[in-house]
Each structure stands twice: as C-alpha cells, then as structure tokens.
Amino acid sequence: MRVGIGHDTHRLSEGRPLILGGIRIEHPRGLLGHSDADAALHAVADALLGAAGLGDIGELYPDNDSRWEGLDSRRLLSEVVAMVAAAGWRTVNCDLIVHAQEPKIGPYKPALRASIARLLQIDPSAMNVKAKTGELVGPIGRAEAISCEAVVLIEPGEAEPCPYPENESSVGITPSHFGVPDTPR
Numbered sequence: 001m002r003v004g005i006g007h008d009t010h011r012l013s014e015g016r017p018l019i020l021g022g023i024r025i026e027h028p029r030g031l032l033g034h035s036d037a038d039a040a041l042h043a044v045a046d047a048l049l050g051a052a053g054l055g056d057i058g059e060l061y062p063d064n065d066s067r068w069e070g071l072d073s074r075r076l077l078s079e080v081v082a083m084v085a086a087a088g089w090r091t092v093n094c095d096l097i098v099h100a101q102e103p104k105i106g107p108y109k110p111a112l113r114a115s116i117a118r119l120l121q122i123d124p125s126a127m128n129v130k131a132k133t134g135e136l137v138g139p140i141g142r143a144e145a146i147s148c149e150a151v152v153l154i155e156p157g158e159a160e161p162c163p164y165p166e167n168e169s170s171v172g173i174t175p176s177h178f179g180v181p182d183t184p185r
C-alpha cells in the first residue's frame with residue numbers, strides 16, 4: 001500500500017461557474033484558472049500521483065500550455081487514474097477536505113462523493129468529503145479562494161478499464177483505461 005497527499009487553491013471570481021469535484025455548484029462566483037479550476041479534482045489527482053511516485057499535475061498539464069485551456073478536470077483525473085493503473089495501482093480510499101467560507105458544501109456532499117468515486121473507480125463509501133470554513137479569517141475566511149486537500153491510499157491492482165468517448169489521450173494514456181465522466185453540469 002502507498003499513500004499520497006494533494007493540495008490545490010483557486011481564487012473565487014465573478015463570472016465563472018463553480019465547478020468542484022466534477023459537479024456544478026450553484027454560486028454567484030466560481031473558481032478562476034486556466035482549466036475549469038476544479039480544486040477538488042486537482043487535489044485528488046495530485047494525491048494519486050504522489051502515492052504512485054509520479055510527480056504532480058503541473059508536470060503533465062502545464063498551465064502555460066494552450067492545449068489545457070478550459071480543460072475538463074474529470075478528464076484530467078481519469079487520465080491520472082489510468083496512468084496510476086498502468087503503473088500497477090488502484091485506489092483503496094480517498095479523504096477530501098474542501099476549505100470554503102462559502103457556499104455551503106453540505107448539501108452537495110453525496111453528489112461530490114458519487115462524482116469523485118466514479119472517477120476513481122471506487123465505491124462512494126470509500127470516498128469521504130469534509131468541508132471547513134475559514135472562520136472568516138485569511139483568504140479562505142474572506143471567501144477570496146477555495147482550497148482542497150486530499151489523501152489517497154492505493155494498493156497493487158488494476159483499475160476497471162472503461163472506454164472514454166474521445167480516442168485521443170491528452171497525455172498519451174491508453175484510451176481503454178479512461179473513465180467516462182457523465183455527470184451533467
């Protein structure tokens with residue numbers, strides 16, 4: 001077994017949809033970034049890469065590369081899962097903390113668990129989501145940003161192969177390992 005940790009922060013900005021954990025959350029402001037800025041999926045992806053000793057997502061998807069502009073992070077995480085599977089690992093469980101003063105994450109927890117579990121190819125019971133405010137202190141507490149932290153445990157084994165609707169991998173991963181992101185948003 002191996003363990004990995006991931007962290008990500010994005011600024012909250014007017015005129016952006018709030019995409020977190022692969023789902024759309026109703027809020028007047030969304031996360032700003034080169035991709036869809038899904039801090040939750042980015043933290044989970046980094047935790048997986050860390051557990052497998054494969055670096056971090058910035059090495060795979062540099063934010064100065066125009067190919068990744070507006071990138072759907074469900075695709076990013078699917079590709080990371082495929083890469084980790086190709087290295088001989090599958091996920092055991094994941095624990096995620098969303099640091100956000102707003103919006104209230106509580107009502108979205110079941111949807112977040114289901115969405116991320118599907119991408120990680122684990123049961124939703126093995127995908128835990130916690131939320132913390134910043135107690136009105138610092139950039140989180142002033143609702144300037146949302147940060148996410150994730151811990152992932154992996155064990156030897158293969159992830160379930162499933163087809164991805166597009167043929168081309170953006171980072172050269174075998175298409176048969178892609179997950180199918182289907183959560184409407």
Ligand code: CDP
Binds near residue numbers: 107135
């Ligand atoms: O109670 P404590 O100060 O430890 O935590 P908190 O940050 O005040 O969060 C209290 C509760 O609100 C927890 O159950 C969180 O899951 C929930 N929460 C939430 O639903 N959405 C947020 N953006 C932050 C916290």
Ligand code: ZN
Binds near residue numbers: 008010033037
């Ligand atoms: Zn990010």
